[in-house]
Amino acid sequence: MTPEKIRRASIVILALLVCALAAAAVPAAAGPGQGGRTTVVLVVLDGCPARSVDALPPEAYIRQLAAEGCFRPVRTVFPSSTAAGHAALLTGRWPDENGVTGKEFMREDGTLGAFNSSRLIEAPTLIERAAMAGSRTAVISGKNGVRSLLGEGVDLAASPGQVPQWVLEKVGPPPAESAQYDDFCAWYEGLDRWVIDVASAFVKDAGPGALVVANLAGPDKVGHRFGPVPAPETTHCLVSAGKALEALAAVLEGVAGDDWAMVVTADHGMTLVTRAILPGEILEAAGAGDCVFSLDGGVMCVWPTADRLDAVMTALRNAEGVAEVIGPGDAARVRVHATHRRSAPVIAIASAGYMFIESAAFMDYTKGSHGTLLDSDVVVPLIVCGPRAARADIATARYTVDIAGMLARLLGIEK
Ligand SMILES: [Zn+2]
Numbered sequence: 458m459t460p461e462k463i464r465r466a467s468i469v470i471l472a473l474l475v476c477a478l479a480a481a482a483v484p485a486a487a488g489p490g491q492g493g494r495t496t497v498v499l500v501v502l503d504g505c506p507a508r509s510v511d512a513l514p515p516e517a518y519i520r521q522l523a524a525e526g527c528f529r530p531v532r533t534v535f536p537s538s539t540a541a542g543h544a545a546l547l548t549g550r551w552p553d554e555n556g557v558t559g560k561e562f563m564r565e566d567g568t569l570g571a572f573n574s575s576r577l578i579e580a581p582t583l584i585e586r587a588a589m590a591g592s593r594t595a596v597i598s599g600k601n602g603v604r605s606l607l608g609e610g611v612d613l614a615a616s617p618g619q620v621p622q623w624v625l626e627k628v629g630p631p632p633a634e635s636a637q638y639d640d641f642c643a644w645y646e647g648l649d650r651w652v653i654d655v656a657s658a659f660v661k662d663a664g665p666g667a668l669v670v671a672n673l674a675g676p677d678k679v680g681h682r683f684g685p686v687p688a689p690e691t692t693h694c695l696v697s698a699g700k701a702l703e704a705l706a707a708v709l710e711g712v713a714g715d716d717w718a719m720v721v722t723a724d725h726g727m728t729l730v731t732r733a734i735l736p737g738e739i740l741e742a743a744g745a746g747d748c749v750f751s752l753d754g755g756v757m758c759v760w761p762t763a764d765r766l767d768a769v770m771t772a773l774r775n776a777e778g779v780a781e782v783i784g785p786g787d788a789a790r791v792r793v794h795a796t797h798r799r800s801a802p803v804i805a806i807a808s809a810g811y812m813f814i815e816s817a818a819f820m821d822y823t824k825g826s827h828g829t830l831l832d833s834d835v836v837v838p839l840i841v842c843g844p845r846a847a848r849a850d851i852a853t854a855r856y857t858v859d860i861a862g863m864l865a866r867l868l869g870i871e872k
Pocket residue numbers: 503504538539540542677724725
């Protein structure tokens with residue numbers, strides 16, 4: 458070997474040694490007690506407003522959990538929708554800090570892209586931090602988009618569109634997609650049960666020390682179709698999910714004894730809607746029919762060309778059912794954390810009872826929507842149960858962005 462090759466080889470060996478030492482040090486640095494051995498399950502009731510919890514029947518497990526102590530309403534982000542809601546929950550950062558600004562964003566090539574990859578999140582997630590500290594991690598979701606946004610690099614990622622062999626062997630497949638419209642509500646209740654069954658199987662397999670994120674799509678999908686609680690269908694869906702969560706709590710007790718916690722919250726709420734706002738017609742009348750736009754229930758994001766900006770803003774401000782229109786330089790942008798370069802230059806927000814929708818005909822089977830700043834869209838439940846619940850210090854949480862820090866405390870990795 459030449460001296461240069463020896464020098465390079467020495468650097469490589471030294472680097473490997475440092476990496477090995479760092480890896481060996483992770484479990485010891487993982488927090489108090491036994492060092493990151495707490496099992497924590499985060500359950501996201503997709504599209505469940507806080508007010509729904511109190512309106513459930515007294516025997517519903519989710520209502521009982523809330524009544525037994527650790528429950529408080531917290532505020533989620535704007536827009537109050539799935540990708541932004543989940544990214545805020547898992548990063549502890551607002552959309553303008555984590556880069557997940559809504560349902561879609563404009564890519565460099567001028568087309569719209571979905572938030573469907575962990576690479577689009579511009580802040581560390583609690584899932585990554587838990588894995589670094591030695592916890593086993595899982596993201597199990599009724600929605601493929603949530604799995605693809607949060608599930609890269611975890612020990613188990615599962616959703617109806619990606620079912621690992623291990624899940625097929627331990628739990629079986631999710632309900633068949635072809636049967637979805639035979640009985641819409643029962644199908645989603647079955648899907649939520651499958652998600653929780655997979656979570657239980659993972660908890661058993663992982664043993665003490667795991668972080669599981671479980672997204673239940675049922676409350677959202679049934680809520681969109683039939684409206685939020687007290688709609689009987691959505692109420693039934695949450696009662697059904699509660700039964701499955703009760704069984705999961707029993708599994709946690711069996712596996713983790715007194716060292717576990719279950720956190721139940723939501724990415725956003727749901728509001729009863731009866732009226733449609735038709736963006737295509739509004740933009741056409743403003744001479745901006747070819748503008749790129751994205752609909753997210755109570756929110757419409759528009760990327761107008763510079764020459765149509767004023768016309769688009771004026772048309773939206775004058776449209777029936779539009780509560781607020783935020784333009785490129787408006788002060789409101791700071792208030793709603795929409796200052797990221799991915800946030801649309803024009804953001805329109807619907808009034809109570811209205812939603813943005815492609816066609817009025819869709820309202821025949823749409824009774825629920827979300828996305829706005831209304832309390833029914835942004836105030837969501839936060840429930841913590843299990844033997845470690847006190848460590849969560851739930852009284853300090855005001856926003857869903859406070860939940861990542863709370864989960865870190867529960868896992869013993871807050872430093
Ligand atoms: Zn959602």
